[in-house]
Amino acid sequence: MIEIVDLVKEYKTTKALRGIDLVVNSGELFAYLGPNGAGKTTTIRILTGLTRITVGRARLNGHDVAKESLAAKQQYGLVPQHINLDSDLTVFENLLVHGCLHHMPRRSAKQRIDHLLSYIDLSEKRDTLVKHLSGGMKRRVLIARALMHAPKILFLDEPSVGLDANIRRRIWALIKKIQQEGVTIFLTTHYIEEAEFLADRVAFLDQGRIVALDTPQNLMAGIGSWAMDQLVADNMHTLYFHSQEDAKHYAAGLKNGFAIRRVNLEDAFLSLTGKKVI
Amino acid sequence: MMRGWMAVYFREMLILRRRLSRLMIAWAVSPLLYLVAFGYAMGKNVVIQEHSYLEFLIPGLVAMASMTQAFAIGSEINIARFYWHIFEEFQTAPISNAAYVLGEVLAGMTRALLASGLILILGIPFGVLLSYNLFFWLALVLNSLVFASLAVAVAMLIQSHADQALLNSLIITPMAFLGGTFFPLDHLPWWAQKILYLLPLTHAAQAVRASAFGAQPNVVDYLILATIAGLAFLLAILTVNRARD
Numbered sequence: 001m002i003e004i005v006d007l008v009k010e011y012k013t014t015k016a017l018r019g020i021d022l023v024v025n026s027g028e029l030f031a032y033l034g035p036n037g038a039g040k041t042t043t044i045r046i047l048t049g050l051t052r053i054t055v056g057r058a059r060l061n062g063h064d065v066a067k068e069s070l071a072a073k074q075q076y077g078l079v080p081q082h083i084n085l086d087s088d089l090t091v092f093e094n095l096l097v098h099g100c101l102h103h104m105p106r107r108s109a110k111q112r113i114d115h116l117l118s119y120i121d122l123s124e125k126r127d128t129l130v131k132h133l134s135g136g137m138k139r140r141v142l143i144a145r146a147l148m149h150a151p152k153i154l155f156l157d158e159p160s161v162g163l164d165a166n167i168r169r170r171i172w173a174l175i176k177k178i179q180q181e182g183v184t185i186f187l188t189t190h191y192i193e194e195a196e197f198l199a200d201r202v203a204f205l206d207q208g209r210i211v212a213l214d215t216p217q218n219l220m221a222g223i224g225s226w227a228m229d230q231l232v233a234d235n236m237h238t239l240y241f242h243s244q245e246d247a248k249h250y251a252a253g254l255k256n257g258f259a260i261r262r263v264n265l266e267d268a269f270l271s272l273t274g275k276k277v278i
Numbered sequence: 279m280m281r282g283w284m285a286v287y288f289r290e291m292l293i294l295r296r297r298l299s300r301l302m303i304a305w306a307v308s309p310l311l312y313l314v315a316f317g318y319a320m321g322k323n324v325v326i327q328e329h330s331y332l333e334f335l336i337p338g339l340v341a342m343a344s345m346t347q348a349f350a351i352g353s354e355i356n357i358a359r360f361y362w363h364i365f366e367e368f369q370t371a372p373i374s375n376a377a378y379v380l381g382e383v384l385a386g387m388t389r390a391l392l393a394s395g396l397i398l399i400l401g402i403p404f405g406v407l408l409s410y411n412l413f414f415w416l417a418l419v420l421n422s423l424v425f426a427s428l429a430v431a432v433a434m435l436i437q438s439h440a441d442q443a444l445l446n447s448l449i450i451t452p453m454a455f456l457g458g459t460f461f462p463l464d465h466l467p468w469w470a471q472k473i474l475y476l477l478p479l480t481h482a483a484q485a486v487r488a489s490a491f492g493a494q495p496n497v498v499d500y501l502i503l504a505t506i507a508g509l510a511f512l513l514a515i516l517t518v519n520r521a522r523d
Contacts (some may be wrong), residue, residue, distance in 0.1 A: 045523075049370060050370065050522060073372040084362055084366055088293055097285060097292070097367075099371075100284065101286075102371060
């Protein structure tokens with residue numbers, strides 16, 4: 001379980017988080033959605049002890065991240081946004097070092113590595129230097145590394161950023177599989193479809209505040225089921241309708257420059273904040 | 279959580295093993311040039327403290343190498359921190375700051391002792407074989423402990439690669455040339471000697487040279503090095519949290 005109470009983070013000139021209150025339940029896949037600079041990565045950095053808290057507190061499975069940092073660090077695995085593997089080491093060596101950092105006995109670490117490489121379908125790359133892997137393979141190794149010490153919580157900071165659609169789908173399947181094994185997952189993303197596909201609940205973050213928190217279905221239902229994008233004087237306007245018939249009826253009077261589609265999380269975010277998730 | 283130092287050291291040794299042949303070439307080039315240019319060509323007929331200049335130079339070069347290579351661990355940490363972001367892997371691991379510092383310091387010391395040993399091997403073709411006894415190695419261990427600890431502290435405090443390069447230019451390079459490596463300090467005016475005796479490398483060079491010449495080493499040199507090493511190690515531990523934002 002992740003508990004965040006009145007979390008504020010101030011830098012010298014900016015306020016990155018302005019009072020976040022949040023509980024993520026055990027076994028839940030929680031998505032934290034927002035544009036660049038909204039405070040997603042800052043939240044993860046605070047929860048993982050990489051950044052100091054200005055005000056408030058955060059706990060991982062009951063352990064305060066500031067006061068019991070070593071115990072809190074044993075609770076989670078982190079998949080960072082950037083690929084921070086040792087490129088001069090092999091896949092096996094990268095995972096082994098992580099196991100050692102988490103005090104795993106050498107024999108059980110080796111068994112775990114073999115299991116995880118099979119789990120992420122990279123057994124044949126065990127002794128390959130990381131610098132010779134593709135971007136998608138490196139992402140999967142990052143996930144395996146985060147799972148090495150069998151954490152109860154997994155932080156995924158933009159796990160599929162920069163990957164093509166096929167590989168992204170593969171990563172999503174892997175994330176779903178991890179959740180099914182009972183791991184609590186905290187995911188930050190600005191890919192709308194990623195949050196829609198994966199998350200049990202979604203929080204919309206804007207300028208350091210949570211502006212909405214619910215299931216993807218409820219967030220979308222709040223504005224309607226169907227959307228019509230209409231081009232007016234080079235600007236895209238979107239209108240929301242409860243049924244496809246209502247949308248078609250409205251569009252009947254228009255000649256062209258419109259499209260009717262299902263509502264997505266981006267629409268819900270846009271209607272709440274007036275901006276797109278970029 | 280102190281045992282986490284082994285993981286930090288293990289990672290550094292894996293990387294060192296993979297790069298060792300390239301590093302050894304890099305470690306050998308400068309000392310070899312100093313030996314040929316200063317020791318063999320220029321100093322062929324020079325006698326200092328009843329020893330040939332080559333014999334005088336090699337302990338100085340060894341002390342200098344132990345300093346520069348121990349301090350070089352700071353650049354490795356710097357790259358891991360700012361470029362590869364691998365430092366975050368240590369920050370998110372359940373290990374204490376002391377364990378992290380110990381692992382990195384030992385890695386720096388290992389590099390330093392390997393580079394020092396290489397210089398002793400390079401001295402053999404020049405006909406230089408000195409007394410490499412326990413006091414000789416103790417001085418090197420203490421000197422490398424001083425500079426590896428300082429390197430970790432500096433790597434935690436600086437904010438960019440450029441800062442690291444600046445510190446090397448302002449501190450390490452002058453110390454390398456003025457800390458008793460290439461000439462005896464008693465050739466300098468008294469006030470300059472007073473200043474240079476504040477440098478740890480001066481004491482390391484004196485201790486290494488005395489033991490290499492089979493003379494009775496000065497206990498004060500060892501005590502000063504041990505004291506600075508202790509303080510530098512403590513400073514390194516205290517600075518680890520500064521690397522968080």
